[in-house]
Amino acid sequence: MQWKPKRHSQLSLHSQIVDWMTSLIQQGEWTIGMNLPPQRKLAEMLEVNRSTIIQVLDELKADGLLETKRGGGTFVANNSWNVLLNKSQPNWQKHIQMSIHKPNYHTIQLINEYEQDVSMIRLGTGELSPELLPTNLLEESLQSMTLNARDIGYSEPKGSKKLRMVLSDYLGKQGIHTSPESILIVSGALQALQLISVGLLEQQSIIFQEHPSYLNSIHPFQSAGMQMVSVQSNERLAETLKTLKGKRQSLFYTVPTLHNPTGRIMSVEERHQLLEICSTLQIPIIEDNVYQELLFEESVPALKSFDHSGQVLYLGSVSKTLSPGLRIGWVVAPEPVINRLADIKMQTDYGSSAFSQKIVAHWIETGLYDQHLGQLRQQLQQRTSFVERILTKDFKEVATWDKPKGGFYIWLRFNEPIVNKGLFLKLIKQKVLINPGYIYDPNDMHHIRLSYAYASLAELQEGLAILLSIIKLQ
Amino acid sequence: MQWKPKRHSQLSLHSQIVDWMTSLIQQGEWTIGMNLPPQRKLAEMLEVNRSTIIQVLDELKADGLLETKRGGGTFVANNSWNVLLNKSQPNWQKHIQMSIHKPNYHTIQLINEYEQDVSMIRLGTGELSPELLPTNLLEESLQSMTLNARDIGYSEPKGSKKLRMVLSDYLGKQGIHTSPESILIVSGALQALQLISVGLLEQQSIIFQEHPSYLNSIHPFQSAGMQMVSVQSNERLAETLKTLKGKRQSLFYTVPTLHNPTGRIMSVEERHQLLEICSTLQIPIIEDNVYQELLFEESVPALKSFDHSGQVLYLGSVSKTLSPGLRIGWVVAPEPVINRLADIKMQTDYGSSAFSQKIVAHWIETGLYDQHLGQLRQQLQQRTSFVERILTKDFKEVATWDKPKGGFYIWLRFNEPIVNKGLFLKLIKQKVLINPGYIYDPNDMHHIRLSYAYASLAELQEGLAILLSIIKLQ
Numbered sequence: 001m002q003w004k005p006k007r008h009s010q011l012s013l014h015s016q017i018v019d020w021m022t023s024l025i026q027q028g029e030w031t032i033g034m035n036l037p038p039q040r041k042l043a044e045m046l047e048v049n050r051s052t053i054i055q056v057l058d059e060l061k062a063d064g065l066l067e068t069k070r071g072g073g074t075f076v077a078n079n080s081w082n083v084l085l086n087k088s089q090p091n092w093q094k095h096i097q098m099s100i101h102k103p104n105y106h107t108i109q110l111i112n113e114y115e116q117d118v119s120m121i122r123l124g125t126g127e128l129s130p131e132l133l134p135t136n137l138l139e140e141s142l143q144s145m146t147l148n149a150r151d152i153g154y155s156e157p158k159g160s161k162k163l164r165m166v167l168s169d170y171l172g173k174q175g176i177h178t179s180p181e182s183i184l185i186v187s188g189a190l191q192a193l194q195l196i197s198v199g200l201l202e203q204q205s206i207i208f209q210e211h212p213s214y215l216n217s218i219h220p221f222q223s224a225g226m227q228m229v230s231v232q233s234n235e236r237l238a239e240t241l242k243t244l245k246g247k248r249q250s251l252f253y254t255v256p257t258l259h260n261p262t263g264r265i266m267s268v269e270e271r272h273q274l275l276e277i278c279s280t281l282q283i284p285i286i287e288d289n290v291y292q293e294l295l296f297e298e299s300v301p302a303l304k305s306f307d308h309s310g311q312v313l314y315l316g317s318v319s320k321t322l323s324p325g326l327r328i329g330w331v332v333a334p335e336p337v338i339n340r341l342a343d344i345k346m347q348t349d350y351g352s353s354a355f356s357q358k359i360v361a362h363w364i365e366t367g368l369y370d371q372h373l374g375q376l377r378q379q380l381q382q383r384t385s386f387v388e389r390i391l392t393k394d395f396k397e398v399a400t401w402d403k404p405k406g407g408f409y410i411w412l413r414f415n416e417p418i419v420n421k422g423l424f425l426k427l428i429k430q431k432v433l434i435n436p437g438y439i440y441d442p443n444d445m446h447h448i449r450l451s452y453a454y455a456s457l458a459e460l461q462e463g464l465a466i467l468l469s470i471i472k473l474q
Numbered sequence: 475m476q477w478k479p480k481r482h483s484q485l486s487l488h489s490q491i492v493d494w495m496t497s498l499i500q501q502g503e504w505t506i507g508m509n510l511p512p513q514r515k516l517a518e519m520l521e522v523n524r525s526t527i528i529q530v531l532d533e534l535k536a537d538g539l540l541e542t543k544r545g546g547g548t549f550v551a552n553n554s555w556n557v558l559l560n561k562s563q564p565n566w567q568k569h570i571q572m573s574i575h576k577p578n579y580h581t582i583q584l585i586n587e588y589e590q591d592v593s594m595i596r597l598g599t600g601e602l603s604p605e606l607l608p609t610n611l612l613e614e615s616l617q618s619m620t621l622n623a624r625d626i627g628y629s630e631p632k633g634s635k636k637l638r639m640v641l642s643d644y645l646g647k648q649g650i651h652t653s654p655e656s657i658l659i660v661s662g663a664l665q666a667l668q669l670i671s672v673g674l675l676e677q678q679s680i681i682f683q684e685h686p687s688y689l690n691s692i693h694p695f696q697s698a699g700m701q702m703v704s705v706q707s708n709e710r711l712a713e714t715l716k717t718l719k720g721k722r723q724s725l726f727y728t729v730p731t732l733h734n735p736t737g738r739i740m741s742v743e744e745r746h747q748l749l750e751i752c753s754t755l756q757i758p759i760i761e762d763n764v765y766q767e768l769l770f771e772e773s774v775p776a777l778k779s780f781d782h783s784g785q786v787l788y789l790g791s792v793s794k795t796l797s798p799g800l801r802i803g804w805v806v807a808p809e810p811v812i813n814r815l816a817d818i819k820m821q822t823d824y825g826s827s828a829f830s831q832k833i834v835a836h837w838i839e840t841g842l843y844d845q846h847l848g849q850l851r852q853q854l855q856q857r858t859s860f861v862e863r864i865l866t867k868d869f870k871e872v873a874t875w876d877k878p879k880g881g882f883y884i885w886l887r888f889n890e891p892i893v894n895k896g897l898f899l900k901l902i903k904q905k906v907l908i909n910p911g912y913i914y915d916p917n918d919m920h921h922i923r924l925s926y927a928y929a930s931l932a933e934l935q936e937g938l939a940i941l942l943s944i945i946k947l948q
Contacts, residue, residue, distance in 0.1 A: 002639070002653060028784020029656050031808045090758045090785060095723060096814045098676035100698055104817050112631050112820060130623030139621040142829075147613040149604030152799035157586050165476070179476060182503050187661065187823040194822055198697065202572035218821055223672065224574055249569060284564045310502020311564060325626035325828025334505045340570045343578050346586060347693055348668055349661040353827035354799025355616075 004046055013048050017056045025065055025080050033093040036066070036074045102219040107424060107439055114433050121463035124435025125454035126260070126320070126408055132379055132453070133323055134372050141362055151358060155351040157342035159185025159330075163361040167316075167330055170364050174292075175305035176314065176332060184338045184345065187327040187352045189290050189315040192341075193220040196251070196286065196313060199344045200337065201226060206250040208241060208283070212441035214260040215253055230441070233270065238277045250283050257300055258291035258407035261440045261449040265295075265405055271303050279311050290317040290329070293373050295406040296381050310334035318360055320408070321373060326356040377406070380453060383460075384410075387452040390464050398471060401450075408453035411437075417445035418474050426470055432463045478520055487522050491530045499539055499554050507567040510540070510548045576693040581898060581913055588907050595937035598909025599928035600734070600794075600882055606853055606927070607797055608846050615836055625832060629825040631816035633659025633804075637835040641790075641804055644838050648766075649779035650788065650806060658812045660819065661801040661826045663764050663789040667694040670725070670760065670787060673818045674811065675700060680724040682715060682757070686915035688734040689727055704915070707744065712751045724757050731774055732765035732881035735914045735923035739769075739879055745777050753785050764791040764803070767847050769880040770855050784808035792834055794882070795847060800830040851880070857926040857934075858884075864938050872945060875924075882927035885911075891919035892948050900944055906937045 005016040024030040036042065039057070043050040057074055060066040067077040104112070114120050151160075158164060164180035171178060186192045193215075203225040209215045211230035222228060231240055241252075254274070256266035266274070278285050287303045304314040310333070317329030331341060345351065363369040384404050391401060391410070399414045419436045427434055437447030455463060479490040498504040510516065513531070517524040531548055534540040541551040578586070588594050625634075632638060638654035645652060660666045667689075677699040683689045685704040696702060703718055705711065715726075728748070730740035740748070752759050761777045778788040784807070791803035805815060819825065837843040858878050865875060865884070873888045893910045901908055911921030929937060 027651065027782055028808050029653060031784050031810050034810045090756050090783075092674075092784070092808060092811050095674045095758070096810070098723065099672065099674050100677060101672040101818050101821070103814075104821060109817060112817075116630050127628055130627060133623045133626060135621050135623045135626065138626065139619070142616045142619055142621070145613070145616055147609050147616070149607045149609045152607060152609065152612065152797040153604060154601055154793075154798045156590050177501065179503060181476075187827075190821070191823040198573065198575040200566075200569045200573050203574060220821065223821075249572065282564050284569070308501055309564075310505050310566070319628075319824075323626040323828070324628045324824065327823060327825065327827045334502050334566060336505050336508045336570070337566050340577075343583060343586075344575050347575070347578060347664070347697075349665040349801060349823075350793075350798065351801065353661075353801045353830045354797070355829050355833065356827045359829065 005048065013052055014055055014059075017046060017048070017052070018059055021056065021060060022065065025076055030076050031092045032076050032078055032080060034076045036076070039074075101223040104219070105217070105439060107421060107436065108217060110424075110428065111433060111435065114428060120428075120431050120433045121459045121466070122433045122454050123451065123460070123463045123467065124433060124449050125451050126435075126449075127324055127451075127454050128320070128376075128408075129454050129456065131456065132376060137368065137372070138323065138359070141359060141368070145358065145362065147358075152354050155185075155354055155357070157346050157351070158183065158338060159352060160354065160357040160361060163328075163357045166361045166365045171316075171332065174299070175301050178332045179335075182332060182335050182338050184331045184333075184341050185352055185357060186329045186331060186345065187349070188319050188324075189288060189317045189329045190218065190220070191345075191348075192313075192315050192329060192331045193218070193286070195331075195341045195344050195348070197221050197224045197226065199340050200284075201251060202249050204248065206245060206248055208244075208250060208252040210254060210259065212261060212437065212444060212447075213253070214255065214288075214440060216441060217439045233274070237274075238281070241277065241281055241283060245281060245283065251286060252278050252283050253286045253288065254303075255288045255291070256303055257289055258294060258405065258409075260288075260291070260407075261409055261435070261437070261447070262411040263402065263404050263407055263409050265300060268300065271301070272306060275303055275306055275311065279309060285312045286315065287312050288315045290315065290320050291407040292316070293321050294377060294380060294408070296377055296384075297405065304332060310337070313337070318363075318369075321376065322360070322363060322369065326353075326360060328352060328356050328360045380406070380408070383452040383457070386457055387450070387460055387464070390461060394464070394468055398468075404452075408451045410450040410452065412448050412450045413446050414448075414471070415446075416474075418471060419445050419448055423470070423474070427467065430466050430470065432466050434467070479522065487526055488529055488533075491520060491522070491526070492533055495530065495534060496539065499550055504550050505566045506550050506552055506554060508550045510550070513548075575697045578693070579691070579913060581895060581910065582691060584898075584902065585907060585909065588902060594902075594905050594907045595933045595940070596907045596928050597925065597934070597937045597941065598907060598923055599925050600909075600923075601798055601925075601928050602794070602850075603928050603930065605930065606850060611842065611846070612797065612833070615833060615842065619832065619836065621832075626828050629659075629828055629831070631820050631825070632657065632812060633816075633826060634828065634831040634835060637802075637831045638804075640835045640839045645790075645806065648773070649775050652806050653809075656806060656809045656812050658805045658807075658815050658819065659826050659831060660803045660805060661823070662793050662798075663762060663791045663803040664692065664694070665819075665822075666787075666789050666803060666805045666815075667692070667760070669805075669815045669818050669822070671695050671698045671700065673814050674758075675725065676723050678722065680719055680722055682718075682724060682726040684728060684733065686735060686911065686918060686921075687727070688729065688762075688914060690915060691913045707740075707748070711748075712755070715751065715755055715757060719755060719757065725760060726752050726757050727760045727762065728777075729762045729765070730777055731763055732768060732879065732883075734762075734765070734881075735883055735909070735911070735921070736885040737876065737878050737881055737883050739774060742774065745775070746780060749777055749780055749785065753783060759786045760789065761786050762789045764789065764794050765881040766790070767795050768851060768854060768882070770851055770858075771879065778806060784811070787811070792837075792843075795850065796834070796837060796843065800827075800834060802826060802830050802834045854880070854882070854927060857931070860931055861924070861926040861934055861938070864935060868938070868942055872942075878926075882925045884924040884926065886922050886924045887920050888922075888945070889920075890948075892945060893919050893922055897944070897948070901941065904940050904944065906940050908941070 005013045065080045164183045197220045207221045304312045314332040435449040437444035479487045517527045539554045638657045642654045671694045681695045778786045788806040909923040911918035
């Protein structure tokens with residue numbers, strides 16, 4: 001919100017705010033049924049006393065523009081519009097409620113919202129800290145970039161040919177042999193999931209996922225009417241998948257390397273086994289491998305590198321390693337599958353940013369990317385040690401955890417089932433933002449996904465101290 | 475396709491190609507049921523004689539890896555995989571056929587495909603010619619750009635605050651008064667339609683559209699289960715909308731300024747009337763205004779500038795004016811609607827390219843954008859005159875058209891109903907690509923959308939001559 005009342009105006013602060021709110025309702029920016037921010041927050045935003053806000057809201061309620069509901073909260077009144085102009089506006093609330101796509105969980109909406117507040121300490125963010133991003137080198141590479149007019153038009157359906165050729169080489173070195181024609185450039189791995197959801201599955205298909213799973217925190221499949229089924233990886237997996245699948249189409253989503261949120265790494269044997277089971281049952285696999293390059297020790301071969309029957313849809317991205325703002329990821333899959341996904345991508349957004357694609361191709365091709373990854377892994381490892389020292393010192397009696405083998409996360413398990421929405425909200429009041437385990441498994445009240453990648457070391461220290469003090473009060 | 479057989483190898487060309495195709499099938503890049511390119515095309519791509527290709531295909535057919543179907547065409551055989559390894563692969567063709575999203579029309583898939591071939595003359599492309607893009611100035615602005623680490627992380631749900639503030643000013647000058655909180659940055663206007671489709675409508679809602687309509691050439695609403703209804707703008711419009719809508723949710727899609735494909739401009743009276751009708755019936759309007767800045771003469775006020783009840787979802791973009799490769803557009807709507815669309819955008823691709831957003835903010839803020847638009851309009855106007863001279867000289871007896879008032883297109887109407895898929899394919903053989911009217915209205919066999927924006931002047935001249943000669947042979 002940009003507007004603030006003027007201190008030295010002929011109109012009182014109160015009148016200015018009344019006029020401003022009225023005009024927001026009149027212009028339709030504030031719609032019928034919209035929930036106003038709390039009084040305290042309004043006062044903060046407009047830099048006035050809370051008493052001024054109370055006076056304004058009372059006046060607008062008396063005018064019939066606002067109304068209060070039971071349980072608190074002030075809303076734009078149903079008949080506000082009639083009051084103003086005796087006209088009708090679309091019932092947007094109804095439009096939103098009855099539409100197809102699921103909203104984000106409220107907890108995730110709050111996370112998205114509070115992440116904009118720079119005073120928050122972000123203990124859960126799955127993103128590199130600004131200080132870990134190669135900002136200066138990216139700036140330099142922009143300066144050295146030459147543009148060609150053909151580069152900046154609409155791109156080919158599968159994305160920049162140059163980037164696909166560079167990726168074909170790059171992936172080849174990791175044992176994934178693919179031609180550029182079998183690669184699709186997407187705006188991050190999340191978009192790949194969206195495209196797969198509407199482009200490769202009939203409605204009511206089953207999406208098998210690990211337990212817990214990142215997929216529970218987003219809704220690309222749920223919003224398309226798919227059924228999510230969490231499975232445990234044990235000796236009865238084949239039997240379980242066969243029974244649950246029945247005659248329906250299905251798909252197995254896995255993060256085999258540095259699993260989100262647990263950080264687990266699937267062994268080579270487990271990988272072969274999963275591929276064989278899914279191959280026998282004709283269940284395609286989505287291998288989400290966006291953390292692969294952040295392994296501290298030696299690399300594990302991707303499922304895709306053992307795949308000789310076009311069973312695996314492989315996802316990669318630079319969002320976790322180079323810059324999420326680029327919005328560049330890729331899918332590797334059999335050519336007809338890529339053609340299909342590219343066709344839908346063309347109908348969705350006509351391709352990803354040509355500028356971003358050019359930057360990524362440049363970084364991978366010149367080796368800048370590999371150099372940066374080497375340094376990044378070291379820096380993340382230092383951050384891990386720092387956080388582990390704090391945990392060992394202060395959390396040993398209340399929680400357990402595994403030493404991270406790479407990536408961003410420690411899957412911190414509290415001995416007591418205390419991680420609920422109440423705790424999440426209490427921490428927000430103390431300016432600490434966490435990713436509670438229940439967004440990855442609705443029944444989980446034991447875990448938080450602790451990220452050592454985003455906050456500064458000082459913030460990590462302070463945030464963990466606040467977390468501990470609140471837990472001790474529970 | 476990158477691979478080509480080696481001329482000086484111990485293996486014959488024929489054996490090399492057999493091995494290559496076998497490995498593509500084995501690795502699952504070519505899947506069961508996949509249609510191979512025609513023999514002539516394969517020969518061209520691999521730079522061998524067609525007889526070599528025939529020999530290769532015969533051998534692979536005899537091996538059971540390929541098969542021919544009635545009506546021609548060579549396919550990867552159903553049992554190819556058993557032949558190779560006695561293993562099963564997912565039935566991707568079935569996955570694709572039964573999935574949710576509609577494929578592009580075959581004609582549009584062909585357009586997307588042939589647009590990659592630089593030897594084609596593109597008479598229909600809705601895109602600025604490479605020579606009209608401000609490539610050098612864009613390159614310079616990249617060089618002068620300073621990056622801030624916070625700029626290149628995940629963006630706010632609604633997009634870069636800076637860009638939204640710049641747009642709020644920019645749109646204000648056009649009479650559209652909106653706060654940055656009521657603006658959502660999207661990856662082009664097409665993505666806005668996708669988000670609206672799944673975020674603001676219940677299934678089976680009615681999408682009213684003009685006749686003909688750009689919407690017929692894309693499928694964001696159809697794929698989400700909406701019903702498309704074309705309406706004529708006449709004195710019975712209110713009655714028609716009321717009857718067809720019934721009790722269902724609905725939405726009216728319009729391109730009031732420089733309509734795609736017809737180039738028509740709605741008068742101010744018509745705009746007021748449409749807004750009033752839709753307001754009374756509580757039908758929200760999507761105003762797709764991406765050609766607004768390409769008006770040759772004076773500007774027409776947007777529907778949104780008359781909208782005081784949050785009725786209009788306004789779409790803008792730089793794809794038609796600055797560079798489609800940026801993939802940046804925007805939606806202006808009431809704040810709760812923008813919040814909803816932003817929430818879905820976060821679940822779709824976590825925001826648009828931060829780099830692209832930064833470039834666009836810079837261009838608009840510094841006035842570079844306005845300067846460029848001035849020149850661009852002049853250049854487009856010169857191209858219009860050039861094409862009109864050709865039409866007047868050569869097409870007067872076979873077709874009619876209106877003088878364009880801006881934008882990219884002449885909606886060329888042939889006296890005879892000759893614009894069918896046969897003509898489209900014949901022209902492709904002559905290396906000319908058109909956008910036939912039937913992709914905007916399935917019953918239209920009279921029009922082509924002639925674009926004077928993309929091809930060079932020499933290509934426009936040659937392409938039109940080829941078009942004329944083929945039409946005269948019909």
